[in-house]
Amino acid sequence: MSSVFQRRRQKLLALKAMHSVSASVHPHSSEVCKNCGGEVPHRDLVAAGYVCPLCGYHHPIGAYYRLSQILDRGSFRELDEELASADPLDFPGYRQKLEKAQAKTGMNEGVVTALGRIGGMKVAVGVLDNRFFMGSMSAALGEKVTRLVEQAAKSRLPLILFSASGGARMQEGILSLMQMAKTSAALERFSRRGGLYISVLTHPTTGGVTASFASLGDIMLAEPGALIGFAGPRVIEQTIGQELPEGFQSAEYLLEHGFLDAVVPRSQMRETLIRLLKLHGKAGANRDG
């Protein structure tokens, strides 16, 4: 089964995935958990998929690393990798910042879109990466998501999007805002054609991404403890003039308020997706070779 090409694709994804997590860390060193402050040997953290073994905190992970955890080996085929922002408003300092982010992450934009297989089932999948401008919505990010949705519609594939975003890309102004309409319109069309869309919210998902494609899934999942909201906590505190309750806007809070189907730990994400794809059978998945 495993062709030369599949092996090569797997190798490429593995390389990118390595770049996609803290690249500078020494393999024998320890890391301090951002959440509980506990010291965790690096290899234990890696073995747990960057979930703290002490407190269960799900550290944000890069898009390629996420894909390497979710997809069948050798099935990753990246789409529109070359798409990048053209600095449409000629915004002071934006170009330099983009170049820096590109150099740091090895990505051209804040989302990776791909075709691949999960449990043998073909899917269209996108993962936002918050190391790139906090996964904020640029026109290029909106375009990549929209193309993925359209590709899923055309090839009759189920669609899975992992969101992680700080909201709008300020440097692209109103064009950033318009991506909310563009992506939502594409998803509505996809939905009316019977397409299955599984939306997975990861830490943090806020602003325009929450108020567009991330909230439109047929199935809504989130990672434990993920911050999910429209307005940011600081803005809300300023508005209401009081501190927010513990756990406000967490994945568990959203589950309780009726906006999620399930909170799924990272270690169970792949098998949960396989189960959901199977449950939708031919309606969602396309099993052809």
Place this chain on the structure above:
Amino acid sequence: MAEYTAAERVALARNTARPGVVDYVQGLFTDFFEQKGDRLCGEDPSIFGGIGLFHGRPVTVIGHRKGKDLEERMACRFGMPNPEGYRKAGRLMDQAEKFGRPVITFIDTPGAYPGLEAEARGQGEAIARMLAKMSALTVPTIAIVTGEGGSGGALALGVGNRVLMLENAVYSVLSPEGFAAILWKDASRSDEACEVMKLTAADLLELGVIDRVIPEPVGGAHTDVAAMVRTLDRVLQEELAGLSRMSGHALFTGRYEKFRAMGAKALRKERT
């Protein structure tokens, strides 16, 4: 057209004397019946909507309401809707689709309300549903930015076949104050933000985000509301006549293509 700076236009757009959706409904439509409630949990007065006749033809009208006096302003949270407001708007749009009525929206909001209850009841989800719903209507839809077009809370009523803007209205991803605070950690640099954000009607026409700029009376819409209404009446008749010639499929497809192309010039191919 008077020449104002972007910051001056922001001030004009926010002028409390500026006419809003209720004034325009009184001036433009007859036999108006206001509809209330989202049929789920509440009524949000910051979204005003209902059915009226426009030159004898039934239309659905929806807009942000900022309120006239302090009491009403408070009740409307100064034009910042809660999820109930957006869900009411969605309900009215479903009815417009059912009964084949064109939808006309009047946009004037600083943004969706950033409150605790708003989040608990799914502000993000409410806006996302509106975007999806409005994008798929098969009736003519015309959105008019009349004052402040603030962020996703404005766009939720803005997915129109035609998007029009009053000459001194502004439309942006965030308020200039919020923009300056996020980008430069200094909200007092908002005038500077106004200039770089490209938020005036002329800027947005050039960017292809809006289709038409509607001239205002000298000094702004509030200086002569009757004249403003007359201009809007003429413009709406023209726009509605154009859209009424199109089939439901053409209206849906045309709107999809219009928003699909947003930001097409903002892309670049990077060597990999």
